[in-house]
Amino acid sequence: MAFYFLLYWHFLLMVMVIMIVAGIITFLFPKFPSIVVLIISGVMGFVYSICIDFKDASLFFIGINCVVSLISILLIRYLLFLKRKAEEMEKEV
Template structure:
């Protein structure tokens, strides 16, 4: 089964594009709801399973897309949190 997924290189391209897209949206529009990005990612995984005519693995594609999309969202939100805390500590040290 692993060999079967390696034949579909566009699966990896889809994951990479979702990671880039989610990272850019989260960074450029911080108030954009993450749930919307995750729902879109799941829908893209479902549509992908229909396009390659492999509906039995739709749960797999959806879950991989959700994990791949949540990684940049969480990383960027954590980095923004750290930046905010660093600025607060800097203001506290100056006073």
């Protein structure tokens, strides 16, 4: 297992970059459709599976990328929701 992570350290790097980019896109452009970000992250997982010549696991890479980007999208959406609610409560007081 440790050998896998040493050999494919770029998988972890890809997952981190996908999470950061999805969060930044969602934060900077809140009206941008989330499904587009999920599709792009899925395509990146497919491209990654082709690049490492491991097409059998492409569904796994696509799923992991979509889940990771969905987590960051939901966290940013929740942050924006809390910000909006705080501003509404501030106006009431």
